[in-house]
Amino acid sequence: MKINKKQKFAIVAGAAVIIIVFIIWLINGGYVFTQTQVLIEKKDPLFGTTYKQWKNKFIPGLDLTLVVTFISLVISAVLFYLFRNKRKDLNEDSK
Amino acid sequence: MKIVNKLIFFTLIYSAVALPQGFNVKAKGSQTFYFQDDKGRNQATFHSITALDEVDGMSNKISGQISFDISDVKSTLKGEISITTASLKTGISMRDRDLKEPKWLDAESYPTISFTIKKVINVKQLAPNKLDVKVLGDFNLHGVTNEIPVDATMIYLDQSPATEAREPGDLLGVTAKFPITLSKYNIKNMILGTRVADKINIDVNIVGTNKPQNTN
Numbered sequence: 001m002k003i004n005k006k007q008k009f010a011i012v013a014g015a016a017v018i019i020i021v022f023i024i025w026l027i028n029g030g031y032v033f034t035q036t037q038v039l040i041e042k043k044d045p046l047f048g049t050t051y052k053q054w055k056n057k058f059i060p061g062l063d064l065t066l067v068v069t070f071i072s073l074v075i076s077a078v079l080f081y082l083f084r085n086k087r088k089d090l091n092e093d094s095k
Numbered sequence: 096m097k098i099v100n101k102l103i104f105f106t107l108i109y110s111a112v113a114l115p116q117g118f119n120v121k122a123k124g125s126q127t128f129y130f131q132d133d134k135g136r137n138q139a140t141f142h143s144i145t146a147l148d149e150v151d152g153m154s155n156k157i158s159g160q161i162s163f164d165i166s167d168v169k170s171t172l173k174g175e176i177s178i179t180t181a182s183l184k185t186g187i188s189m190r191d192r193d194l195k196e197p198k199w200l201d202a203e204s205y206p207t208i209s210f211t212i213k214k215v216i217n218v219k220q221l222a223p224n225k226l227d228v229k230v231l232g233d234f235n236l237h238g239v240t241n242e243i244p245v246d247a248t249m250i251y252l253d254q255s256p257a258t259e260a261r262e263p264g265d266l267l268g269v270t271a272k273f274p275i276t277l278s279k280y281n282i283k284n285m286i287l288g289t290r291v292a293d294k295i296n297i298d299v300n301i302v303g304t305n306k307p308q309n310t311n
Binding site for chain 2: 029033034035036037038046047049050052054
């Protein structure tokens with residue numbers, strides 16, 4: 001099967017999105033689940049100890065990464081199909 | 096030779112008696128500190144790490160009390176600290192729900208997790224108001240009680256304008272670190288050991304007052 005330029009673009013764009021999403025996931029700690037809160041350390045000036053507090057922070061996990069990967073694959077596949085060569089159909093029409 | 100032996104004997108006896116086993120602060124006598132904290136500053140955190148996942152959690156619903164004699168913490172320290180099982184949070188609401196389910200901590204059947212001091216093994220004075228203590232106590236989780244050693248640091252602050260800004264009365268700050276093994280508390284499921292470690296590290300950081308406004 002020969003693929004055209006547009007189909008190549010669909011594959012490359014899809015792969016690029018997947019690679020970028022996985023890089024973002026790894027940079028953010030490679031967690032399994034997406035987190036919306038993280039524990040941060042705070043200093044207690046009275047006792048000189050550290051304690052922790054929740055802070056709202058979005059950290060994408062593997063769950064979200066896989067969802068984006070799946071969506072990206074579906075879009076790429078649809079585009080790949082839509083960008084297929086239609087020469088055969090044209091030939092049939094001319095007959 | 097007999098004199099040398101006697102000297103060594105009396106030196107040992109004197110050291111045992113004279114070495115500080117308690118705080119050297121303004122306050123005297125027996126004290127009881129209450130750790131009920133409506134502001135949510137007191138906390139117990141846990142940390143689990145496996146090859147697949149890292150989980151941090153925390154509870155701010157801490158209650159309990161500790162009492163001791165200022166000059167003799169080693170032989171008088173007693174008390175219990177507990178947390179509400181349902182108050183544990185991990186930053187992911189779905190995981191928080193799972194944590195309370197019967198296959199994990201079963202918050203409905205076992206609403207509290209507690210530690211009761213049984214015996215002080217060692218006291219080391221780091222400063223007049225700061226002690227390192229090693230205690231042996233009963234840790235109760237998921238309906239199972241195991242005796243575990245806990246290393247803790249206690250800081251005693253006499254009442255002052257600085258402490259009053261936080262709470263009335265003298266303040267006692269306690270930090271403790273200890274590991275627990277979940278399988279020893281009858282917590283066994285497929286995820287244990289893969290996504291959640293069997294050995295969990297617990298950190299406690301609490302501040303109590305001897306003049307509580309509300310001990311309920």
